[in-house]
Amino acid sequence: MSFKGKHYIITGGAGGIGLATARNLLAKGASITLADLAAPATGQLPDDPDHIFFHTCNIRSMKDIEVVVEASVARFGLPDGIVTSAGVDRHHSIFDLTDEEFGEILDINVLGSFRMVQACVRRWRKVPRQTPQGFSVVLLSSVNAVIATPTHTAYATSKGAIAQMARVLAVELADIGVRVNAIAPGTVRTAMLDRLEAERPDALAKIIDRTPLGRVAEPKEIAGGIAYLLSDEASYVTGQTLFADGGRTVQNLAL
Numbered sequence: 001m002s003f004k005g006k007h008y009i010i011t012g013g014a015g016g017i018g019l020a021t022a023r024n025l026l027a028k029g030a031s032i033t034l035a036d037l038a039a040p041a042t043g044q045l046p047d048d049p050d051h052i053f054f055h056t057c058n059i060r061s062m063k064d065i066e067v068v069v070e071a072s073v074a075r076f077g078l079p080d081g082i083v084t085s086a087g088v089d090r091h092h093s094i095f096d097l098t099d100e101e102f103g104e105i106l107d108i109n110v111l112g113s114f115r116m117v118q119a120c121v122r123r124w125r126k127v128p129r130q131t132p133q134g135f136s137v138v139l140l141s142s143v144n145a146v147i148a149t150p151t152h153t154a155y156a157t158s159k160g161a162i163a164q165m166a167r168v169l170a171v172e173l174a175d176i177g178v179r180v181n182a183i184a185p186g187t188v189r190t191a192m193l194d195r196l197e198a199e200r201p202d203a204l205a206k207i208i209d210r211t212p213l214g215r216v217a218e219p220k221e222i223a224g225g226i227a228y229l230l231s232d233e234a235s236y237v238t239g240q241t242l243f244a245d246g247g248r249t250v251q252n253l254a255l
Contacts, residue, residue, distance in 0.1 A: 004029030007076040012086030016190035020219035033072035059112030081136035084113035109158035134177025170239030179238040186245030212247030
């Protein structure tokens, strides 16, 4: 699998799954634009300005996103695809969840992805399809899109919306050569898991017990699935959600 000569924009690229995806694609020859609130820590990525470009971006702002896309096009040319990995996960009982908290999660997880997709497809439709494979979008969903975990009302709603967004956009954008898919990770060793363990010390043991593979994922394992969905090897795959969850959802068990 090669991405030589390709350019991808990754939101949330400073850490976790986004950073792992950047490493994966860079190793395969791609140029990467990272869009996040803060740059990756020193040493997390090679010092390679010919292939790596970071731009500060708040995905709650369409203005920020437009600036990032324009800057990335000026640096590397039109992106061949995008990965929307920026997101938040907060746990609130239905008795305590406020409109503002619910709205913030939807704004970041759902509208943030929508804004980046919209900014790119408006540019993609102006150019002839470059290859039979066209352009590719990968949205970050979650196992929480299909399992019911108490206190995850807002987060689960947002991730279910992402999976449906992928299906609808796959149909709407097919005629301009854009494939749209989602990936639904299970529990991944990221900062989100660290926060969950702090809030619920028993959570990790329960997750592992209910995951057939008996462990949580490393970010690079999810990045591998994202790379596949972006690649020409997946050129006939669109509108799908790839579950990378260690077999957890086939049991239909919630935490």
